[in-house]
Amino acid sequence: MKNIIQSIIYGLVGLSIFGWFSVFITVLSISDPGPDSYIVGFFSDNIMSSERIENLGFDNFAEISSSFFTTLFFHMNLTLIIITASTTIGWCIVSHFLNIDAPGKAKIYAIHWLIVSAIFIGLVFGITWYFTSSTTYPAAEGITTSGQWLLIFMSLLIYVVPYYLGVLLGTARFARSSVLLANKLPGGF
Amino acid sequence: MVIRFVSFLCCFFIFFGISYAKEDCNPEFQLAKFPSIGQVDSESEDKPVFIYFDKSLSMQGYTKDQPGVNNLYINVIDDLQQIAENVGNKTFYHEFGKSIKPIKENKISQVIKPIFYECTDAASECNNQESKIHLPFKIAKANPDGTYIIVTDLFLSSKQLVGGTLNQLTKPLKSILKKGKSVGIIGVMSSFNGTIYDIPKREGGTVSYTEAQKRPFYIIIIGDQKEINQIKKNLEEQHFTDPEDKFKFSLITSTPILQNLNEKKLITEKYIKNISNADSFRFDYSDQGLPVYKFETNKKRKLNFSINNNEIIVQGSTGVSDFNINEKLWVSQETKCKKINWKKSKFETISQWSQTDNKLAVQLFKEVSLKKLFRGMRYFYLGEIYAQKPGTISEETFREWSIRPSDAEEFKEGNPVEFKTLNLEKIIRILNSVANDEFQPTLIASIALDFNLTK
Structure with a gap:
């Protein structure tokens, strides 16, 4: 039990190395970043269709950014944070229950880890896709196709890297060979 | 208690009813004003009607019956006089050819008889194949309060539809339309038993034709749309009830919008x-x-x-x-x-x-x-x-009865029973183009x- 709790803590530490950024943008979203913020400018330049927005009579994306960030972007990031944290912690716990009773057997569980990681990547992809093209969120309509792909790429980057670092540090010591490069960690860690 | 509750409910619903009704929150905009469309109906009590009869020799054929063919000319013209009396309080009759002359009262009944179209003057003066149709238009321009009815075969040669001669027609027409008046053209296919003069030949010169049994004549009405429609309606009800009776109607107006x-x-x-x-x-x-x-x-x-x-x-x-x-x-x-x-x-x-x-x-x-x-x-x-x-609907309406000068000789050589009107489509087009110039969106x-x- 002590080892599991230790794994969870290591996992959370791994998550938080880069994961703070996703928490930061989620908090920023719910508090409405405001028209002059950097993030609104970035979205206006790279994600949203300025032409469509301006044709409707708005000066730019900043004018309607509030509903985009406080609903769509907040909900999407919150969902992704929950999924990422659950998958990371889940793997850290499950790794303690893997039946590794012989040397070299841990490597077999690399397949399991790869499957879990692939499912996780698929979930991140699917969740971002759903939010950016769903009819539930009117704000999604201003997103361009290239903007949608950029958002998917960014989501993968922001959530897969913390997940990997989380499982890298949080996987049970005897199962580290199942996680890419985890066996390179110092033995006492 | 119940009464209080009911009163409360009433007030509640009235309040919300008003709130709902005031849900109108339209953006600010300036709505285009409704135009004053339509007819300038002069309500003058003293409304004269002027009827002009084309006295060119080609018109004589309408007055002679053709066995087996309905003579609408005699019936329509006979009735037209009555209709005209209803439209205005005073009717003046004129004949036009080389010039315009008033018709004496005792001679009005003769317009449906061949004798009316015979030329009694010297041969040189008897150029009554020439139809100065622009003259009634000129008079209509000078006195727009009246209603003008022109009865003609509208057989105009190409030379009458170019240059100064054309101007004599279009200028007064423009002025008439500007004053809110319209021009109605009723074409009636009637029996015909006479000579059609001035049919242009391909090599130049003209030729006449005597074999036609049917030929359209036209009643041109210049006046308010209301009066034009009234005359048309009366004629339609009284004379064009038989499906075989062919008649066409076109309204030349600068305001085709109802x-x-x-x-x-x-x-x-x-x-x-x-x-x-x-x-x-x-x-x-x-x-x-x-x-x-x-x-x-x-x-x-x-x-x-x-x-x-x-x-x-x-x-x-x-x-x-x-x-x-x-x-x-x-x-x-x-x-x-x-x-x-x-x-x-x-x-x-x-x-x-x-x-x-x-x-x-x-x-x-x-x-x-x-x-x-x-x-x-x-x-x-x-x-x-x-x-x-x-649009160009009226041109299309009359296309069937129109013949171009270049095709006239060939058409005549085919010995047609039903003869067409020279340059009719062109005339309508000219009249329309004048009206179109005056048209406002x-x-x-x-x-x-x-x-x-x-x-």
Whole structure:
């Protein structure tokens, strides 16, 4: 039990190395970043269709950014944070229950880890896709196709890297060979 | 206690009823004024009617019966005099050919007899194949209060339709139309038993033809649309009841638009197909007389607004060949009236129109599809439909009875029983072009859509 709790803590530490950024943008979203913020400018330049927005009579994306960030972007990031944290912690716990009773057997569980990681990547992809093209969120309509792909790429980057670092540090010591490069960690860690 | 409760309920519902009724929060815009369409009907008590009979020799054939063929000329002209007396309080009769002369009262009845068209002057003076049709137009220009009826075969040579001679016709016509008057042309196919003169030959010169058994004559009426229609209606009811009787009607007017549909609040919810099925649908007229369709819709809805041609186009007129829709669209992120914040969109062409024989169909949001708009927002659309350019319906109506000078000789050589009118289509085209010059783009209808775009 002590080892599991230790794994969870290591996992959370791994998550938080880069994961703070996703928490930061989620908090920023719910508090409405405001028209002059950097993030609104970035979205206006790279994600949203300025032409469509301006044709409707708005000066730019900043004018309607509030509903985009406080609903769509907040909900999407919150969902992704929950999924990422659950998958990371889940793997850290499950790794303690893997039946590794012989040397070299841990490597077999690399397949399991790869499957879990692939499912996780698929979930991140699917969740971002759903939010950016769903009819539930009117704000999604201003997103361009290239903007949608950029958002998917960014989501993968922001959530897969913390997940990997989380499982890298949080996987049970005897199962580290199942996680890419985890066996390179110092033995006492 | 019960009474108090009922009173409370009444007050509650009245309050909310008023709140709901005040949900109108349209953006600010200047609605185009309804134009004063229609006829300048002079209500003068002293309204003379002038009737002009073409005395050219070619007209004589109408007065002689052709066995087995209905002679409408005699019947119509006989009755026309009676109809004219009803339209105005005093009727003046004239004959025209080389010049205009009044017809003595005792000779009026002779216009349906061959003797009236015989030339009794010296041969050199008897050039009564020449028809100075522009003269009645000139008189109509000078005295626009009267109604002018011209009875003619409208057989005009090409030389009468060019240069200065043409100007003599178009100039007064322009002035007449400017004063809000119109020109009605009723063509009647009648029996004919005589000679048609001045048929142009291909190599030059003219030839005559005596074999025709039928030939159209024309009654040209210059006056108010109301009077023209009255005369046409009377003739139609009394003489053109037999399906075999061929008659055509065309109205040359600078105002082929019948009315503005907003003025009498003629637009109803049915003008947009299936719109009443939309969620939260309401249809009201604003204080400015603007019909407003309010509803909630998804992006799949088709918004087709259509108007029957007979509601907007004067029957028998050239019609309208081009329409223009002045469109504006406002968008608000907030849908509730309290927080509404309209932004005017940059879209200029939002809808597309098409016209069939029966109706004008406007496909709203065809150019800028609803798919291009954002859900969750409120939209206010204002469309003002203008008649932009007159049509050519009347030319098409008379095309069948028209013959071009270059084809006249060949046509004659075919020994036709039913003879056509020289340059008729060209004459109508000339008259129409004068009317078109005077045409002003006219507002037909204005509509507004106030809708929320949902999932």
